[in-house]
Amino acid sequence: MTHDQAESLRRKIETSKNPKHAKTISFVSGKGGVGKSNIAVNFSLELSNQGKKVLLIDLDIGMGNVEILLGLQAKKTIVNMLQDFLPIYDIMEVGPNNLNYIAGGSGLTSLFSLDENKMNYFLEQYQSIVQSFDYIIFDMGAGATQASIEFVLASDECIVITTPEPTSITDAYSMIKHIISYKESMPIYLVLNRADNPKNGERTVARFQNVILQFLGVELKLLGILPEDKAVTAAVIEQAPFVIANNRSQIAKSIKRLVTHYTRQQEGVQANEASTFVDRLKNLLIHKGR
Numbered sequence: 001m002t003h004d005q006a007e008s009l010r011r012k013i014e015t016s017k018n019p020k021h022a023k024t025i026s027f028v029s030g031k032g033g034v035g036k037s038n039i040a041v042n043f044s045l046e047l048s049n050q051g052k053k054v055l056l057i058d059l060d061i062g063m064g065n066v067e068i069l070l071g072l073q074a075k076k077t078i079v080n081m082l083q084d085f086l087p088i089y090d091i092m093e094v095g096p097n098n099l100n101y102i103a104g105g106s107g108l109t110s111l112f113s114l115d116e117n118k119m120n121y122f123l124e125q126y127q128s129i130v131q132s133f134d135y136i137i138f139d140m141g142a143g144a145t146q147a148s149i150e151f152v153l154a155s156d157e158c159i160v161i162t163t164p165e166p167t168s169i170t171d172a173y174s175m176i177k178h179i180i181s182y183k184e185s186m187p188i189y190l191v192l193n194r195a196d197n198p199k200n201g202e203r204t205v206a207r208f209q210n211v212i213l214q215f216l217g218v219e220l221k222l223l224g225i226l227p228e229d230k231a232v233t234a235a236v237i238e239q240a241p242f243v244i245a246n247n248r249s250q251i252a253k254s255i256k257r258l259v260t261h262y263t264r265q266q267e268g269v270q271a272n273e274a275s276t277f278v279d280r281l282k283n284l285l286i287h288k289g290r
């Protein structure tokens with residue numbers, strides 16, 4: 001984004017500030033390649049389509065592919081912002097459905113092990129935009145590592161994606177166990193992706209929810225079951241998100257239902273103004289001794 005474009009985006013976004021803070025949602029998985037990025041992109045696009053102000057941030061630094069899935073090219077990334085201390089508006093892009101997004105970029109060993117100066121800059125920039133969005137969505141890399149776990153824990157909610165494959169389920173279990181070992185109260189939603197049919201999908205989910213309840217004592221809420229659909233691969237190849245380019249596909253219809261289900265659930269929930277993502281992240285980092 002050019003500086004003039006960034007300035008006009010800043011003005012546009014700032015004039016539409018919310019009184020509340022954005023809700024932050026982390027998309028995570030245990031095993032990689034289960035569909036996190038595709039789901040995060042299409043979920044965000046559909047939320048935007050339903051009138052929400054959404055910012056999608058690619059936190060899979062070095063391996064991010066959000067911009068490819070959106071069919072766009074970001075001029076600047078989080079890595080550029082931190083290297084050159086750029087304002088966050090300079091790295092923000094506007095995608096389809098008015099979705100705002102920020103690319104991760106590459107060349108930074110990790111966003112999650114920054115020196116204090118850079119981390120403070122990141123938090124300051126992040127804080128300056130939280131009132132401008134309803135939702136900020138993080139697409140995390142595979143497996144929240146020890147370093148990135150704080151970003152997940154500081155989020156308001158996290159969405160765990162798994163496929164029905166036993167290896168993916170086992171890794172999702174480990175991830176959930178890991179998250180709740182730090183924060184038992186973390187709201188976690190499950191998405192089962194690539195289900196061969198709804199009946200089998202429901203059975204897999206019920207078994208998984210039982211295991212989680214029995215061994216971890218947590219009620220895992222189901223957000224939705226998404227089908228195996230060739231439209232996903234086609235969308236990746238064409239670099240055209242399926243909720244837009246192929247909105248009659250099974251997967252697009254399922255995502256739309258899932259987003260509607262999600263936003264309905266949210267209607268009764270008040271945003272937590274007392275403690276914000278940035279406060280929580282700072283606390284976690286302080287306790288970690290940074």
Ligand SMILES: Nc1ncnc2c1ncn2[C@@H]1O[C@H](COP(=O)(O)OP(=O)(O)OP(=O)(O)O)[C@@H](O)[C@H]1O
Pocket residue numbers: 029031032033034035036037038039060140141142193194195226227228229230232233236251
């Ligand atoms: N519902 C689906 N139906 C068919 N194919 C799918 C589906 N979901 C995902 N895929 C396939 O899986 C591939 C990986 O998806 P994606 O990149 O979204 O996974 P990821 O979890 O973000 O991976 P990583 O852990 O590497 O970030 C896609 O390119 C697509 O081919």
Ligand SMILES: [Mg+2]
Pocket residue numbers: 036037038060065139140141
């Ligand atoms: Mg991904």
